[in-house]
Amino acid sequence: xxxxxxxxxxxxxxxxxxNNTQTIEFGGTxxxxxxxxxxxxxxxxxxxxxxxxxxxAHIKCSESKTQAEFVNANKIDQRARVxxxxxxxxxxxxxxxxxxxxxxxxxxxxxxxxxxxxxxEAEKQIYSIFGTFDDFHRSVFLHQEAIRAILTENPxxxxxxxxRLFGLxxxxxxxxxxPIKKVKDECEELEKNKTNIEQTIKGAIIQAETxxxxxxxxxxxxxLKEDDFxxxxxxxxxQEIIKNITTATVDxxxxxxxxxxxxxxxxxxxxxxxxxxxxxxxRKQITNTSKYSELxxxxxxxxxxxxxxxxxLEEFDEALKEYKEMENEFGTSKQMExxxxxFNKRLDELKNQRETIDSTxxxxxDGIDVLSKQELKNCPICETKISSKVVLAKLQKKVxxxxxxxxxxxxxxxxxxxxxxxxxxxxxxxxxxxxxxxKKTEEKMNIALKELQETLLSxxxxxxxxxxxxxxxxxxxxxxxQVEKPLKEKNDALEKIDNLVDICKAILRVLEKENEYEKxxxxxxxxxxxxxxxxxxxxxxxxxxxxxxxxxxxIATAQIKLARQFIDKGETKMSSYYNSLCGxxxxxxxxxxxxxxxxxxxxxxxxNIKAFNNREGKETHVISRFSTGYMNCAALAIFLSLxxxxxxxxxxxxxxxxxxxxxxxxxSRLVKVLGDVSVENQVIVATQDSELEKEIQNDFTxxxxxxxxxxxxxxxxxxxxxxxx
Amino acid sequence: MxxxxxxxxxxxxxxxxxxxxxxxxxxxxxxxxxxYNEGGPKFVEEEIMIKLREIKSVAKKQLKExxxxxxxxxxxxxxR
Numbered sequence: 001x002x003x004x005x006x007x008x009x010x011x012x013x014x015x016x017x018x019n020n021t022q023t024i025e026f027g028g029t030x031x032x033x034x035x036x037x038x039x040x041x042x043x044x045x046x047x048x049x050x051x052x053x054x055x056x057a058h059i060k061c062s063e064s065k066t067q068a069e070f071v072n073a074n075k076i077d078q079r080a081r082v083x084x085x086x087x088x089x090x091x092x093x094x095x096x097x098x099x100x101x102x103x104x105x106x107x108x109x110x111x112x113x114x115x116x117x118x119x120x121e122a123e124k125q126i127y128s129i130f131g132t133f134d135d136f137h138r139s140v141f142l143h144q145e146a147i148r149a150i151l152t153e154n155p156x157x158x159x160x161x162x163x164r165l166f167g168l169x170x171x172x173x174x175x176x177x178x179p180i181k182k183v184k185d186e187c188e189e190l191e192k193n194k195t196n197i198e199q200t201i202k203g204a205i206i207q208a209e210t211x212x213x214x215x216x217x218x219x220x221x222x223x224l225k226e227d228d229f230x231x232x233x234x235x236x237x238x239q240e241i242i243k244n245i246t247t248a249t250v251d252x253x254x255x256x257x258x259x260x261x262x263x264x265x266x267x268x269x270x271x272x273x274x275x276x277x278x279x280x281x282x283r284k285q286i287t288n289t290s291k292y293s294e295l296x297x298x299x300x301x302x303x304x305x306x307x308x309x310x311x312x313l314e315e316f317d318e319a320l321k322e323y324k325e326m327e328n329e330f331g332t333s334k335q336m337e338x339x340x341x342x343f344n345k346r347l348d349e350l351k352n353q354r355e356t357i358d359s360t361x362x363x364x365x366d367g368i369d370v371l372s373k374q375e376l377k378n379c380p381i382c383e384t385k386i387s388s389k390v391v392l393a394k395l396q397k398k399v400x401x402x403x404x405x406x407x408x409x410x411x412x413x414x415x416x417x418x419x420x421x422x423x424x425x426x427x428x429x430x431x432x433x434x435x436x437x438x439k440k441t442e443e444k445m446n447i448a449l450k451e452l453q454e455t456l457l458s459x460x461x462x463x464x465x466x467x468x469x470x471x472x473x474x475x476x477x478x479x480x481x482q483v484e485k486p487l488k489e490k491n492d493a494l495e496k497i498d499n500l501v502d503i504c505k506a507i508l509r510v511l512e513k514e515n516e517y518e519k520x521x522x523x524x525x526x527x528x529x530x531x532x533x534x535x536x537x538x539x540x541x542x543x544x545x546x547x548x549x550x551x552x553x554x555i556a557t558a559q560i561k562l563a564r565q566f567i568d569k570g571e572t573k574m575s576s577y578y579n580s581l582c583g584x585x586x587x588x589x590x591x592x593x594x595x596x597x598x599x600x601x602x603x604x605x606x607x608n609i610k611a612f613n614n615r616e617g618k619e620t621h622v623i624s625r626f627s628t629g630y631m632n633c634a635a636l637a638i639f640l641s642l643x644x645x646x647x648x649x650x651x652x653x654x655x656x657x658x659x660x661x662x663x664x665x666x667x668s669r670l671v672k673v674l675g676d677v678s679v680e681n682q683v684i685v686a687t688q689d690s691e692l693e694k695e696i697q698n699d700f701t702x703x704x705x706x707x708x709x710x711x712x713x714x715x716x717x718x719x720x721x722x723x724x725x
Numbered sequence: 726m727x728x729x730x731x732x733x734x735x736x737x738x739x740x741x742x743x744x745x746x747x748x749x750x751x752x753x754x755x756x757x758x759x760x761y762n763e764g765g766p767k768f769v770e771e772e773i774m775i776k777l778r779e780i781k782s783v784a785k786k787q788l789k790e791x792x793x794x795x796x797x798x799x800x801x802x803x804x805r
Contacts, residue, residue: 170730174757177766179773186777190784197791204795520795531791537784544776547750550741551757558736 002088002112002129004651006682007048011083014075015050016043018718021081025723028087029704030678033686034693035711040719041686044709045654049141051084051095052126053133054106057143071101074716078102088113088649095126129649138165139646141654142639150635155597155606158623162592162607165642166566171559175604178552183545190538197531201524208517215513219506222499229514231265234507238268241500245275248493252285254278265508265515272501272508279494279501286490292483299476305455306469309448313462316441323434330427340424343417350410350417357406364399368392556596556603563594563605570641577637578611580673581666582630587611587620590634609634628661636670640677652682659692671695678702734758 006028013021017040024044033041046056050070071080081098091113099106110122117125130136137143149161163169219229242259250256257278262268287293330336372392379386453459458468524531567574571591578590590611597606611626611634612619620626622634636658643653655674659667670692674683683702687693693708700706710722734754741751760769 168733170761171733173766174730174761174769177761177770178757179770179777182774183777186781190781193784193788197788200792200795523791531787534784534787534791537780537787540780541777541784543749544753544773544780547746547753548773550744550746550750551737551754554737554740554744554746554754555733557740558733561736562733 002090002093002649005086005088005093005129005649006652007684008085008087008092010044010047010051010085011081012044012047012718013079013081014072014077015047015070015080015082016040016072017714018043018047019072019074020717022718022721024709024721026682026684026707028682030683030700030702030706031685031709032693032696032700032706033684033709033711034690035688035719037688039711039714040721041688041711042656043719044711045141045656045684045686047082048084048654049136050080051082051097052130052136054097054099054108055133057133057137071099072718086650093129095122131648134164134169135167135646135648136650138167139643139648140650140652141656142636142643142658143656150609150638152623159604159606162638163563163605165639166563167646168559168563168605171555171562172604175552175555175559178548180545180548180552183541183548187538187541187545190534190541194531194534194538197534201520201531204520205517205524208513208520211513212510212517215506215509219503219510222503222506224503224506229507229510231511234265234268234504234511235262237500237504237507238262238271241275241497241504242271244493244497244500245278248282248490248497249278251490251493252282254281254285265511268504269508272504275497275501279498282490282494286487292480292487295476295480295483299473299480302455302469302472302476305448305452306466306473309445309452309469310466312441312445312448313466316438316445319434319438319441323431323438326427326431326434330431333428333431336424336428340421343421343424347414347417350414354407354410357403357410361399361403368396553603556605559605560594560596563607566642566645567592567594570645573644574637574641577640577673578634580676581633581637581669583666583669584611584630587613589614590622590637591619592638609638629663629666632658632661633666633669636673640673644677644680651680652684653677654684654686656686657688658685659687659689662692664691664695667692668695668699671699675700675702678704678706730758730761 007026008028009023009025011021011023012018017038033044035041050056056070071078078101079098080101081096084095086093086095092111093113094111096109097106108119108122108126110117110125112125149157150165152158152161160169160172163172216226216229246256257274259271259274260267262271331339371388374388377386377388378384449461449465452465452469456465456468456472458465460468575589575591579588582590590609593608593610595606595608596603598604609622610619611622622631626634636655640653659670662670667689674685674696677683678700679702682704683706685692685696696706696708705725708724710724711719712722713720738751738754741754756772757769760772764771
């Protein structure tokens with residue numbers, strides 16, 4: 001295994017900002033890569049990362065699986081190539097990696113002082129010498145993004161970054177992979193199912209018990225007793241049924257049926273179904289027997305026609321009776337017309353009388369008028385002296401009274417006559433309706449009469465015809481009775497079979513319900529029953545949950561122990577770097593606290609970075625209290641101290657933009673710390689910070705010296721690099 | 726990292742033994758370690774899920790068989 005590997009040189013072509021081939025000679029010394037933003041500084045340090053591991057941590061290549069973004073877009077052959085030359089205690093180690101934009105994987109070649117490897121073998125060798133990609137990031141390469149992750153306020157991101165630094169990200173992933181919650185959910189689901197099924201079983205037992213009771217109740221209704229509910233009795237009854245139905249079927253002129261010997265309840269039940277069908281067939285056959293059917297039809301037809309005629313006849317008689325009664329009461333139509341004529345004549349007379357009185361009244365009135373105009377002093381007849389006014393008044397009074405009486409008599413008579421005429425009119429209408437009704441009923445009666453006559457082949461009418469019909473019906477009934485007797489016997493036989501079938505069915509129903517009950521009882525009372533097996537599966541699931549929970553807790557405890565060990569080991573150095581870098585006026589030391597945090601049922605390590613004052617015993621959370629600059633110093637102190645503790649073959653440290661947010665004083669402190677780090681490591685710093693550069697020029701005096709790589713004038717071909725010793 | 730995982734599993738097993746965990750738990754812990762080495766955390770999850778599904782399928786089978794024993798309620802015919 002090689003030791004103290006440092007970077008001797010790197011050749012980059014077509015990777016990110018680099019287009020044409022450029023070789024940067026480090027010669028194992030410290031290097032400051034400086035230049036403005038976007039001139040390829042980060043690309044240079046990323047090239048080291050890519051050569052070693054074929055990946056760049058802080059470039060998200062989600063857009064394509066081929067990671068085409070690594071390849072310079074202007075490169076004609078669309079190929080990226082890096083050759084990293086490392087110098088160890090036993091010679092040179094050269095890694096050559098190249099990849100085409102369209103290809104998913106890169107080609108790898110790795111040569112050591114003793115052997116040369118390609119592809120998978122080369123990967124394995126690199127892994128055994130340089131460790132993993134994560135190891136590289138926790139001990140060698142502090143990227144600006146990683147500094148941010150350590151200082152982030154999001155605890156999950158911070159914990160993950162610190163776990164990576166401590167090499168515990170694997171345990172974190174492992175803890176997350178244990179599906180404790182899923183197992184717990186399944187446990188709950190199975191428990192729920194168990195409760196449901198237990199309730200269903202209880203319900204089924206009650207239902208079966210009720211079923212037995214109801215089946216027995218029905219059977220008792222058929223005069224069965226408690227002792228009768230057995231298969232043998234049922235079989236005996238069944239055999240009787242078979243014997244009877246066979247005879248009945250043959251008697252009805254149907255084919256002789258065949259039955260299988262029943263061996264259990266199901267066979268019996270099927271046999272009874274067949275018997276039921278045969279009973280139906282027999283009944284159909286009996287009803288369809290021609291002679292019986294003909295007689296029945298004839299009887300029904302005559303009875304119907306007779307009843308209809310009888311009904312209409314009665315209706316006609318009723319109508320006629322009603323008409324006659326009216327005629328008796330009101331007189332005949334002719335009589336009424338005569339009466340009407342006489343009334344009308346009298347009315348005319350009264351009218352003439354009234355007219356005569358009217359004209360007489362007018363005449364008298366006119367006479368009085370004339371007389372009242374001639375002033376007579378003596379009577380024209382007896383020549384006596386008279387007062388004409390008195391005479392005329394007397395006369396007028398007498399005349400008007402006489403007229404009034406006469407007119408009143410006339411009016412009275414007229415009213416009476418009018419009422420009589422109205423009554424006559426009403427009676428005429430009633431009689432007309434009665435005649436109409438009688439005629440209509442007569443028409444109906446004639447039709448029914450004709451129908452009955454045709455049915456009976458008779459010419460008789462009315463009551464005689466009805467008597468004939470009655471006689472015919474009695475005759476037919478006698479014939480029916482004669483034919484019906486054997487049919488009735490057949491029906492009675494079928495009825496008997498039907499009853500036996502009902503008894504058999506009732507016994508079978510009780511037996512079936514008892515079997516159901518027994519089966520349920522037997523299944524759920526047995527120790528080795530299915531419900532017990534189901535319970536054992538719940539126990540297994542529950543046990544799996546407990547085991548996982550226990551393992552998870554043990555992992556969390558071990559994880560915290562490992563983190564603690566690591567932190568304890570590096571605490572002195574961390575505080576020393578912190579003091580040198582930060583120089584905080586109050587908080588003179590730094591510490592990482594570890595705790596366990598329960599995230600959705602899973603225990604996880606969580607870290608708190610705290611600064612404290614040794615003298616006053618006060619502490620604070622760096623993340624919430626420190627300024628960004630101080631936090632940056634704290635992150636650098638953590639990284640550099642932990643980096644120095646890890647066992648590794650690489651003796652170089654890469655810092656990308658370490659001075660972000662630092663003031664000039666802290667930049668100066670950083671340069672001093674870099675000097676300390678350079679005692680054991682080749683320090684490579686990429687920076688765009690001219691102040692830091694100035695501080696480095698003034699104060700960075702490592703034992704092996706350093707080179708400055710000035711990046712400038714970035715163009716299509718890549719950066720222009722000027723090396724200054 | 727591998728070294729750390731080996732160290733961690735040793736610590737976990739020791740902790741489990743000391744706290745009186747049964748053999749089944751210890752075996753499961755060893756299996757988890759071996760699954761992790763074989764295929765990482767995803768493989769661990771998959772293997773545990775296989776175990777879970779095995780238990781679940783036996784339980785489901787039993788549940789189905791138990792339900793079959795219970796007579797089904799007869800649906801009443803509705804007259805129109």
